[in-house]
Structures are given as structure tokens and as C-alpha cells.
Amino acid sequence: MQSRPRQRQGQERVITGNRQTSWAFADAYVAEDDALHWARERAREAGLRSVTPGTGAALGLLAATVDAKAVAEIGTGCGVSGIHLLHGMRPDGVLTTVDPEPEHQQFARQAFRAAGFASNRARFIPGRALDVLPRLADAGYDLVFCDGDRLEYLDYLDESLRLLRPGGLVAFEGVFGAGRTVGSGPQPTEVLRLRELLRAVRESQELVPSLLPVGDGLLCAVKR
Numbered sequence: 514m515q516s517r518p519r520q521r522q523g524q525e526r527v528i529t530g531n532r533q534t535s536w537a538f539a540d541a542y543v544a545e546d547d548a549l550h551w552a553r554e555r556a557r558e559a560g561l562r563s564v565t566p567g568t569g570a571a572l573g574l575l576a577a578t579v580d581a582k583a584v585a586e587i588g589t590g591c592g593v594s595g596i597h598l599l600h601g602m603r604p605d606g607v608l609t610t611v612d613p614e615p616e617h618q619q620f621a622r623q624a625f626r627a628a629g630f631a632s633n634r635a636r637f638i639p640g641r642a643l644d645v646l647p648r649l650a651d652a653g654y655d656l657v658f659c660d661g662d663r664l665e666y667l668d669y670l671d672e673s674l675r676l677l678r679p680g681g682l683v684a685f686e687g688v689f690g691a692g693r694t695v696g697s698g699p700q701p702t703e704v705l706r707l708r709e710l711l712r713a714v715r716e717s718q719e720l721v722p723s724l725l726p727v728g729d730g731l732l733c734a735v736k737r
């Protein structure tokens with residue numbers, strides 16, 4: 514009996530030692546095609562973050578799980594996350610994607626075409642999320658993916674609750690804040706806002722939450 518705790522400790526050490534390798538394996542588990550590599554490269558040149566392959570795979574999975582016909586995306590970037598979402602959506606589904614930078618959306622448009630999606634599968638809306646989202650239909654969306662201005666995530670949460678149908682899903686990219694969300698010491702406003710978001714989602718009676726440790730942290734919640 515006395516040897517049990519020692520054995521458990523040993524197992525924990527093995528898991529800890531391999532954890533980074535396991536996470537790297539999980540992140541690269543679903544391969545990306547040429548269109549995604551092209552979009553990723555355009556984003557890198559423009560100095561933009563894109564979701565990691567693992568986060569992209571999770572987004573595709575989530576879109577398929579809710580059988581998404583209508584998805585709203587905040588922060589088109591050069592289209593990496595959009596391609597993953599479109600892959601998971603129904604074949605007749607439409608991605609509505611919002612970004613204030615027309616040149617980002619132009620790259621995304623090309624990337625979607627290269628990935629084989631017909632032009633009517635995506636609706637590009639140029640503009641800032643908080644100007645555009647109020648114009649979108651109540652309960653008209655199966656999934657909302659938030660990857661725009663992290664200072665505005667709490668406002669995106671309010672808008673998402675209005676936009677989602679019951680059973681729909683909201684996802685926020687990057688909530689680990691590159692490790693700063695759980696870091697001690699003074700943190701920038703962006704990190705403080707991420708912490709507020711994490712609290713608000715966890716405490717909401719309207720949401721069933723889960724924080725997926727993919728990429729830089731993908732906070733997900735289903736609207737009851």
C-alpha cells in the first residue's frame with residue numbers, strides 16, 4: 514500500500530516530461546493542405562497571428578458537431594480559421610466573416626477559392642465587429658468564432674449570446690494570452706480583460722463552458 518503514492522508520482526513525472534511533445538503531436542495531428550499553407554504564409558508576411566493547425570482542427574470539429582449552416586467569424590485575417598470552419602460546416606453553409614482590413618479579407622477570399630469553396634460560401638463584411646454585429650440577425654447563427662480585438666471580447670460575448678440559436682456555440686481564440694492569463698504579477702489590460710471573460714463565461718447561467726488547451730487556448734461554450 515505504501516508504494517502506491519510513489520508509483521503515482523512516477524507516472525505524473527512521465528506525463529509531465531512528455532506533455533510538450535504530446536501537445537505538439539496533437540497540434541500537428543490533422544495535416545493542412547496547400548491552400549492553408551498559402552493563407553498562413555500571407556498572414557505571416559502581414560505580421561498576423563493565425564490559429565494553429567490544432568485549433569483549426571478543433572474549429573472544424575465544432576462546426577461539424579453543431580451541423581453549422583451559419584457561422585459568424587470576428588477577425589477574418591488571411592483566412593486560415595475560415596478554411597477550417599468551412600471544412601466542418603454543412604456543404605450549403607455560409608461563413609459571415611468580419612474584419613476592418615480589406616487587404617486581409619482579399620487574401621482570405623483567394624485562399625477560400627484555392628481551398629475549393631464556391632464564392633457563395635462566404636460573406637465578407639468589412640468593418641469593426643462592434644459596428645457590424647448589431648446588424649446581424651438574432652438567433653441566426655449556429656457558431657460564433659471570436660478572433661478580433663481581445664479588448665472587446667466581453668462585448669463579443671454579449672453579441673454572441675444574441676446571435677446564437679439555442680444549442681449554438683461560441684469560441685474565443687487566444688485566451689491563454691501567451692501564458693500571461695495565469696501569470697502572476699502586473700499584467701496588461703488585454704490580459705485583465707481575458708480573465709474577466711473567462712470568469713463571465715464560467716459563471717453564466719446561459720452557457721455550458723469548456724476551455725480547450727489547443728493553440729493559445731480556445732474558450733468554448735454552448736448556449737443553453
Ligand SMILES: C[S@@+](CC[C@H](N)C(=O)[O-])C[C@H]1O[C@@H](n2cnc3c(N)ncnc32)[C@H](O)[C@@H]1O
Nearest residue numbers: 563564588589590593594612641642660661662
Ligand atoms: C489574429 S488575426 C485573425 C486570424 C484569423 N482568425 C485566422 O486564424 O486566420 C486578427 C484579425 O482581427 C482583425 N481585427 C482587429 N480589430 C478588429 C475588430 N474590432 N473587429 C473585427 N476584426 C478586427 C484584424 O484586422 C486581423 O485581421
